[in-house]
Amino acid sequence: MKTFIAELKRRRVIRVAGAYAIVAFVIWQVAEIAFPALGFPDWTLAFIIVVTFLGFPIALVFAWAFEITPEGVRRTESVTKAADHSETKGRLVLMVAVAAAVALALSATWLVLRDISPTHSPEGKWIAVLPFTNMSAEPESEYFSDGITDDIITHLSKIADLDVISRTTVMRYKDTELSLRAIGEELGVATILEGGIRRVGDRVRINAQLIDAQTDAHLWAETYDRELTDIFAIQTDVAERIADALEATLTADEKARIERAPTEDLEAYDLYLRGRYFLNQRGEGIRQALTYFERALERDPDYARAHAGVADCFSLLGFYHYLRPKEAFPEARAAALRALELDGGLDEAHTSLAYVKAFFDWDALGAAAEVERALELHPNSPQALHWYAATLNMLEQPDEAVAQVERAVLIDPLSVMEAAGYAWTLINARRYAEARTRLQRAIELDPGFALAHWLLGEAHAYDSRIADSLSHYQRAVDLSDRYPWFVSSLGYALARRGDGSGARAILAELTERSHQEYISPFFLAVVHLGLGDKDKALDLFEDAFEERSPLLTGSHIGPFYDELRSEPRFMALVERIGLAAQASTE
Structure with missing residues (x-):
């Protein structure tokens, strides 16, 4: 054994191993910091680690078999022990080890960059x-x-x-x-x-x-x-x-x-254009848009696109809980069905109906069929691709969902809404580092986009970074004029951070506000769960079920619900929602 160790030392195998390990570790640390900032996918870091591991035995074999001398590379057996260039040779061997590790890492990075380069060039159509x-x-x-x-x-x-x-x-x-x-x-x-x-x-x-x-x-x-x-x-x-x-x-x-x-009434068309203009503003613009769409329908009751616009307004008002879901979504369904009755080939009406089926009927299979038809009619619709991704998430197909939102972002690369949708899909796929990178880019495009700040909080919280999530939740709350959904997430994070009094203050705020405006029991449940009161949280989740809250559509897959999966009451609720059973049939 002593002879073998002495031979390893003579051939400088041990020194090469140490140098290679140090350089590889430095490369890993640099990659861990730089890759997320550069927008590289999560798998790229693992790829670099695997490549450097594979290079390790190659470097050792090289060190055993060859010696670097001033005269060049020679087989070790031909190098005499009495050579008086030992220090020079040692430095050269170390340099080779370092160069090997760096070369492998650079080669891996080149492959990564080649794979994640832009998916289309300014050619074609x-x-x-x-x-x-x-x-x-x-x-x-x-x-x-x-x-x-x-x-x-x-x-x-x-x-x-x-x-x-x-x-x-x-x-x-x-x-x-x-x-x-x-x-x-x-x-x-x-x-x-x-x-x-x-x-x-x-x-x-x-x-x-x-x-x-x-x-x-x-x-x-x-x-x-x-x-x-x-x-x-x-x-x-x-x-x-x-x-x-x-x-x-x-x-x-x-x-x-x-x-x-679309219509023979130009005044109705003018009102429709005004409605679309305000709907694209989101927020309070949704209610203004609804007014214009309804006025367009007063002029032309058979205006299919205006009916689809009404459906979209009610769906958004229900999803974001500006209205009770049981008030909003039935109106959305009626409008979407009327639009399709008037024009069965109207892609946006199929998308509108898909939204209702997914988030109110909890019929992911039916929603997928509607949005697939919409994409046949309008292959370049980011909205249809976005909701298709949502239904695929419900059907537990996260990779396919990500592929759909990637296509949506390709078509609409500077849309902060599509960037947020992409990040939301990545969060559901538990690819948190990628989601954070996407959200930082969205915030660069629009620093005042509250949804992106809230999602950034989610991407930190679910990745065991509660302390990091707090500032982003707070920013979302401030930008949205204390929108209840975002406020509840802040309460959850405060509780998990150990600030029980802050979380209870938020709970009191939401309870007080519920006397003047609609506050979903889902939001109250979020804060109670953060405080560790699972029984009360489950009571409120069951109330949200009775109200058909669209936020329960992630109960069988979402990371937020992970701590409840061992609770029989919660699993019974998941079974009643029925999306897990639909996913198992796919």
Whole structure:
């Protein structure tokens, strides 16, 4: 044994092993800090560790078999023990060990970067429709130009052979001074449509240009100067001319859907555009949007898209608990069904009905079928992809859910809502570090986006980082004017941090507020669970069940509920909800 150890020392195997281990450890520490900040997936750190482990025996074999000398690499057997270059050779061997570890790590990183590079380049049939400029004398006509932009995007998105950047992202380029080339590079698109709209009385003038984002060459241009009654024909013509310019296949079914006028009442259309404008603002804009959609339906009761708009408003009011779920979702269902009765090929109505089936009926299989139909009709709909991911989560298919939101983010890369949806899906998949990275990017886009701060708190709390979650929950509470859902999460985190008095103060606040506004029993349950009062929490979760709270849809999969899975009462509640049983049939 002594002879063997002496031989290991002579061949400097032990020294190489020590040097390799130290360098590998340093690489791991750097990767652990840097990779999340650079947006690398969770698996990349494990990949680096595995690669450096695999390189360890290779380095030892190399050290045993070879010696680095001033004359070059030579087999150890041919190197005499009396050589007087021992110190030089030792340093050279150590340098080789370090170089081997670093080379392996760099090779692994290159493979990682190659795999997570942008999923599409500015080639092919990717297109962005920039916000059309409002050239009218009235600034309040902004909603009209935005609405026309939105409708053109919708028309183009229904062509399966085109990939269209979503409205939320392109609206960030409103009044931008960036060149088309720069915008094309940022979005990864080959072509850009831009234009302007002037509305004067009953006439509208629209100019549009389709431009190669890399060369600035005009691929197509047209000016339309017509009566306002021709607005739908103009939108159809623009979509068809772009498809022709990009040599995109336009099926007969797609052509028929694009050419179908949504309403014959221009006043109803104007009210609908105002509704969509406010719905995109979220928050208090939801109620304003609902008012405009309902006014549009007073003008034209058969306006299918306005019925779908009503459905979306009620669904959001129910999901975020601005209204009791039992008040909001039945209204949403009726509106979605009426929209489909009027137009069975309306993709947004299928998406609206999917929302109700998932979050109120707790019918994930039915919801998945509806949203799959919506995606057949509108392959580029981020909203449909987003809700498809939600239903796949309910069906315990987290990897497929992540794939769907990745597609949504590809179409709508600058949308903070899609970034939040992506992070929410990653949290449900228990990929917390990735979620935190995504949320930091969303906050960079919109520092005042309360939902992103709340989700960042969730991504810390579920990852055993309660102390880190507190500041993010508090920020979400401050930004949202003490929205009850976010307040309850802050109470939970305070309790888990050991601040029982702070948590009970929040419980008292929510209880007091429940006398003036609707406070879901779910929110009270969250704080009681944080305080360790499981029996009271379960009482309130059962009350939330009776109210059909959409937040119970994660009870069979969500990390928040992990500590309750050993409780018979909770598991009985999960069974009554029925989503776990649906997941087992998939």
